[in-house]
Amino acid sequence: MPPQSEVEPYAAIRRDARSGMSGRALERKYNVGRRTVVKAIASAWPQPRKKPPPRPSKLDPFKPVIDEILRKDLDAPRKQRNTVKRIFARLIDEHSMSDVS
Structure with a gap:
């Protein structure tokens, strides 16, 4: 099975939240944290990941x-x-x- 994009779990969380599922039940069902559930309900699109700043080389x-x-x-x-x-x-x-x- 190919890996899911981040949009698919967000859509599933939003769909189950609209049907009346509680936040804790969503956390358990999708194996995510509370923050992820809150972010998924707030926005259909996940925030892009931030790239870490480049580290200086010892050379x-x-x-x-x-x-x-x-x-x-x-x-x-x-x-x-x-x-x-x-x-x-x-x-x-x-x-x-x-x-x-």
Whole structure:
């Protein structure tokens, strides 16, 4: 069975509420909380989910350094270019990077 959209349970809750079903009975029947029942009765359309704000990366302070290393690697012969492991080691040794794995 394909997953239901959020609109379908809201419509079912509204339909049963109009027929006289109590809030608690709606909660038990649809396995939702009181807030969901109140929201479904108040509006036919569920509120869109809010996206969490982007979290800053621990690498943000080191991105210019990494970009510079990669820019220099463009001119280097293939066998002499830095690997990810080597760039990580350089950041720890030369730039005192900590708390990053």
